[in-house]
Structures are given as structure tokens and as C-alpha cells.
Amino acid sequence: MSSARPLVPDWLVVPGDANALDAAVWPPSAARDAHGVVSIGGVPATALRERFGTPLYVLDEQAVRARARRVLAAFRAAAAEHGVQARVYYAGKAFLSTEIVRWVTAEGLAVDVATGGELAVVLAAGADPARIGVHGNNKSVAELEQAVDAGVGSIVLDSTIELERLAVVAERRDVVQDVLVRVNSGVHAETHDFLATAHEDQKFGFALTDAAAVVARIRELPSLRFVGLHCHIGSQIFGTAGFEESAARVVELHAELLAGGDVPVLNLGGGFGIAYTSVDDPTPIEELAAGIAGAVARECEVRGIPVPNLAFEPGRTIVGQAGVTLYEVGTVKPVRVSDELERVYVSVDGGMSDNARPALYGADYSVRLASRASHAEPALVRVVGRHCESGDVVVDADYLPGDVAPGDLVAVPATGAYCFSLSNNYNYVPRPPVVAVADGAARVIVRGETIPDLLARDAGIPTEDNA
Template sequence: MSADPHTRSAAPAWLQVPDDVNGLAPEVWPATARRDDEGVLLLGGVPATELRERFGTPLYVLDEDLVRETARRTLDAFRAAAALHGVQARVYYAGKAFLSTEVVRWVTEEGLAVDVCTGGELAVALAAGADPSRLGFHGNNKSVAELEQAVEAGVGSIVIDSLIEIERLGAIVERSGATQPVLLRVNSGVHAETHDFLATAHEDQKFGFTLTDAPAAVARIREFSGLRLVGLHCHIGSQIFGTAGFEESAARVVALHAELREGGELPVLNLGGGFGIAYTSVDDPTPIEELAVGIADAVARQCEVRGIPVPNLAFEPGRAIVGRAGVTLYEVGTTKPVALDAGGERLYVSVDGGMSDNARPALYGAEFSARVASRTSDADPVLARVVGRHCESGDIVVDAEYLPSDVAPGDLLAVPATGAYCFSLASNYNYVTRPPVVALRAGVARVIVRGETIDDLLARDVGIDAAPALDDGRTPGQAPTEGIA
């Protein structure tokens, strides 16, 4: 089937028929991913079949060693790049990518700060024992209660996103007598080469201030004695490869930084991040060391042109810290060959999860890869689409992939690069329970977030205890015992 030209034409141009349908692209999978002598996928030294037996499927699997290693490597890269210009660098872990108390402990133990964007995320970070002074609080609509919570906790910086927020936060610090460090989020007007919903620096969107409006906002911040403006923040998008966008954004933001320094020192410049990872074999993410040097050099050049000192730098790598460390395991339930209009076939492979545990394909058209994890196969590759169990035609996990043509019910399927924005975006759509998260380290697997049960879902429904009896004495949902044709 894979050799049929009609079928081949239905595949995206980037997707090639693999030489080995069992192969694991090293740039996509965790470094510890390999197959044992029986062909079973090993993750962190643990067989995928053992993980299914112990924890069930769907299952989020997270390589703790890789998260820690990536955090260290990223921090080292940016500190070294900043040091070349005589300044310091701070790296923030993006709580929205994947947040649990265990993960917060991993990244903070490796030297990273953490950014959060809701009161809930802040509560998780604090419950993990994170130093409040090393937390950054984002968000375009922080409530008064959330701002009060952040100030009371001693959060290291609040990223201001609107004029209303300036007034809210100014009133809070006046009432409490606190001094709160803040950054102002600005839009550089640079569009990241990414999905429209992932590009966050153009003007017609909800985040931040335009470069034109920023000076007035800064002036208002400086009128509050309890607000200490420490710098500017800019984020151009997500899943970005290369440094070109960052270099152009740096030129514009440094120009504003230079203008605003006339009213007071601005010791920090946060240029965001959103660095990309490989989801498929054709993705080519920029090495973190190259990104760090390129961005730091760009800032230094712009500062030199304007005759100002280079500020301390801050970065938010986003998915780059945790994305590649995650693999999601599913069990195949059904397969179905479907004829294509132009001829040939596509094999639909249905798994026991879907858009409730990975919403990114439905939200962004995100591409993922997949491999059979419970065995190897000598069967020919077949063009497949991995789909979920939800009542939506758009419930797609992997839009296009070549899998062995003998893939069958009961096979274990693994989808790599799911460490970021999969667990975070998970839902109970169709009243499906959210999967557990298992961490792997030194060949040991342990649950760090327990999976939900049906009882968990029903526990939130206050109408259950108040269910009225039916005329025949049954409660709603209780089947009749007789008279059924």
C-alpha cells in the first residue's frame, strides 16, 4: 500500500516512507529510547509493556533525567553567552508547558526560575517549595485576588500587561506597603514564523503594549512608589527555530529600553523564548548554545550602537525544557482502511486516548510522530492516521505517519515529544478521565500525578446525591429489571 502513488500523494510532502518502520528518529525521541531484544520500546530503561501493565493507558511518561539535563544545559548556555558581555542571565521554566510539584522541584534544583500565569499555577509552584523571589507572574487578566496573592507571597516579578493592571497593582502595594518589582510586556511587532495563534508579538492580539504606548505605561508605573520597574519583557512566539526573529525583536526593544533609561535604570531585559523542538524527523531545532550566543550578541550590538550598558538578560525557553522528555503511550483499539478519493487507502488507527490528552493537533494542526512500542514488525509501511476515541472528526493524534501494515488491536503505540502542552491542556471531554503521569529516573518508574477515575468525575456533580426516584422506584441511570424487549 505504501508504494501506491495515490496513497503517497495523500501524505504531506515532508513525510517519507521510512527505511525502517520500527526506527526511532534520535532528534525526536528521548536519548534513552531504544528497543530491547524482543523489539519492545524501552524508555529510561523501562519496557513500555511494563509501563502499560503497571499504570494502564493512555499514559504520560516523563524522563526526569532528560528534563534535568536540558534545564542544566540551557542555563549553562545562557549564562555563558551573557558572561561574554559582562552580564548575568536568568532562565525561567514555563509552568504552562507542564506543571506539577515534582517538575517544579526538578527545574529549580537545576537552577531555573519559574514563570506562572494564574493563581493556580502560583499555588503549585509555592507548594513545591519554590523560592517566591525566583517566580515570575504573567497573564493578561490577573485578578485583584491573584495580584494580592503574588504580592503577599513575595513573587520576584510581575509582568504588567495593561493599564488597568497598573492601577490594580498600584493600589495593592499602596494598601499593603509592599514594594513589588515589575516588568512591562511590550510587543515588538516581530511575527514569529509559526502558527498564528502561537505568534504573540504582533499588535492585534491580547498581550502587552505596543512600542508606541509603552512609554506612557512606564510613566504611570513610576508614579507608584511601591512599584519598582526593573525592565521590559517581550515574547515573539513559540516553536521558533533560528535567531533571526529574536535579533530583529532585540533591535526594536533595545531602542525602547534606551529611551526609557532616561527616566530611571532598567537592569533587566527579558526577551522571552519559545524555542522549538523536533516533533517529526524533518524538524531541525536550533541548538540552544547557538540560540543563546546569537540572542545575547544581538542585544549587545544594539546596546553598543546606542552607547548604553548591556542589561542583565532573562529568557523563557518554553517547551524546549520539557517537550522532548515526554512520550505518551496508547493502546490500539480498532483499525480501519479508508479509500481515498484519488485512489489508494489510508489506515485509521484508533487509540484509547485522543484530543482529551493531546489537544495540540486540534488547536494548532500540530504534527506528531508515532511508533508501535510493544513489538517490531517486518510488514510493509502503510500510510496511517492515528485518531482518538472522542466524538469528533477532528480528534486526531497523529495526522500522517507510516506504521507497519499489520498494526492491530492490542498493540501499544508511542507518541514522542509530548512533554509540553499535552498534560497541561488535557480535558474531560466526553467524560474521559485524564491519564496519570509517570516519571522515569535511573530505571525506576513512579507516579508523579495520579490518573483520574470515574469516581473523581462524578464527585464534582452535586446532582448525583439529589437524584429523584423514578415512578418505579429506580433512580436515574438505574436500568429496569423487566419489561425490556
């Protein structure tokens, strides 16, 4: 926090224009029309509110597709520099629906899932099972059976119990299942502790020191085929240093395992960051791809071994910037927080039920008026939700025009990843719909919930079936 402006983050500055849309944060199609209304994918925000209501998740289809193409091209080019191939899996946990699966697979990506539910969505979208990777730290026998029966391309093993479970499942079906082993490199991403998933003391994967024995056991089992190592160091990471250090440690293990047989693939996960605010400076994906592939190649050269084919699992960087959430302002309440500072609390009709990231991780977002432009002096605002929870904050600190008022439409950009995925029904608030926009048209790709939908799950309410 700044000592000159208590309770205001050091990075937050008073904008010269509180109507401006930062190109680093918003979808490329975002713009204001002659009336000051924000449009996304050629569709005015006011028209979206009139047709679909608020809160509303809006996803720019062309932005998702273009980003998928760019990411795939970057990793393929980086791998080709070292004479190998790269496969890019879209990490479905970031945002998943049948439509987005169709978008990313049409652009050449494979898909990564972590549960039976996610696998069911991807299969329902018509994805090629051979281009599906299955993750998860506690896959049930039923989920392993579902994956093997579907013919998924690979399963990432996370424990010895799971290893033995899968071996039995595959043997009973007389198939040989390709598997990877998830390892923890000990490199901790420079991010929130809850997002740093390469710590040794955490639920995912095997320690590097244990992995060789795990691989030896897999190689003993005729129903499993070991195809490589997997390592994911965290999420929302800027820069290549963490990835390069992790790659060095994992390649050392990779080299050791070559003595016992082929290790054709090295999967280095995802976690590539995006801009949520004007001060975020994510590393260009081409630089990330070149840095990671180059690090792997250097480590292989030192050890005199061939470079393996590479795999990656981006999610947020594919879909994050493509998403915008629309809210309607309900109340506006100035609060004097110090002798020098007044903060305006802007309450909207959504909150932590549609965006849990600020409450979970202290994540920062930005906000702009979407239904009009205004030349009023910028006011420091905190955008909060409608839930009975003091931590129900959507945007902790930003500036909006000082005349923001009930009925205004506001938009929060960079909400394409981990907002819909983490949505919930706290206080019995229905989850919003997801609308895709492209070329001036909008369509629902995930239907929103209604109060009757929520009541239908309550077994204490009489229905024709239980009356």
C-alpha cells in the same frame, strides 16, 4: 501535499525501518530491547501499561534535568560574553507539577507562572518565591494579592488597569513590588497565528509607542519598582532572525527609558522550538542564546548604552522531548482515500482529550509501535482518538508496520509540553496519569482521573452531603 501521493504531506517519506526511533524526537534514553519493546528511562513500555494503564503520559526525569542544565549553561555563557548575567525561568505553562518544579529549580532555573493556580503549584513545591515571575493578561486582584503576599520576585504588567490594581495591593501591604512591562515588538513569529503573540492586534502587552507613558506612571508610584521590559514573540520558533529583529526594536525603547532611571533587566521570553517529526530541525540552544545575546549587545553598542542583564522563559524546549504518550490500539480500519492510496486509521484509547495540539494548531507528531518490533511493510496511518469529533486526530500522517493490530501499544514522542497542560474531559474521558521514569524505576507524579472523580463534580448526583 505531494501530487504524486495525494493526502500525504510532502515532508513524510516511507521509512527504511518503521521501528527506528529518531534521536531528534525521542528522549535520549528511548531504546528497543531484544524483544523489540520500547523502553524509556530504562522502563519497558509494556511494563508501564501493565502497571499504570493507558493512555499514559511518560516523562523522562533525567532528560528534563539534562535539558534544563544545558539551556541554563547556554544562556549564562552567552550573557557572560557581554559582561552581564542571565536568568532562566522555566515556563510552567508547558507542563507543571510539583515534581517538575523541584527538578528544574534544583538545576538552577527560576519559574514563570501565569495564574493563581500555577503559582499555588510552584509554592507547594517549595520554590523560592523570589525566583518566581508572574505573567498573565488578566490577573485578578486576588491573584495579585496572592503574588505579593507570597513575595514573588517580579510581576509582568499587561495593562494600565492591572498596573493601578497592583499599586494599590502593594501599597496596602507596605511593600515595593518589582515589575516589568510587556511590550509587543511587532515582530511576528513564523508559526501558527494562534501562537504568534507579538502581533499588535492581540491581547498581550503594550504597543512600543505606549510603553514609555506606562513606565512613567510606574515610576510615579512608590509601591512599584520598574525593573525592565518583557517581550515574547511566539512559540515553536526555529532560527534567530525573529528574536534578533525583536531585540533591536525593544533595545531602542530600553535606551529611551534609561533617561528616566535604571532599566536593569531585559526579558526576551521563550518560544524556542523542538523536533516533533524527523524533518524538524530546531536551532541548537547554544546558537539561539549566542545569537540573541549578541543582537542585544550590538544594539546597545550602537546606542552607546550598557548591556542589561538578560532573562528568558523556555518551557517546551526543557520538557517537550522528554515526554512520550502511550496508547493501546483499539481498532484498525483501512480506508481507500484515492485510486492510488490507502490510509489505515488506527484508533487508540486517548485522543484530543490528552493531546489537543493537532486539533488546535494542526500540529504534527510521529508514532511508533512500542510493544514489539515488526518487519511488515510500512503502511500509511492516521492515529485517531476515541472522541465524537472528526478532528480527533493524534498523528495526522506517519508510517507504522502494516500488521499493526488491536492490542498493540503505540507511542507518540515529544508530548512533554502542552499535552498534559491542555488536557480535558471531552466526552467525559478521565485525564491520564503522568509517570516519571529514571534509572529503571517509574512513579506517578500526577494521579490520573477516574469516572468516579468526574461524577463527584456533578451536583445532581446524590451524596451523603446533599442527600
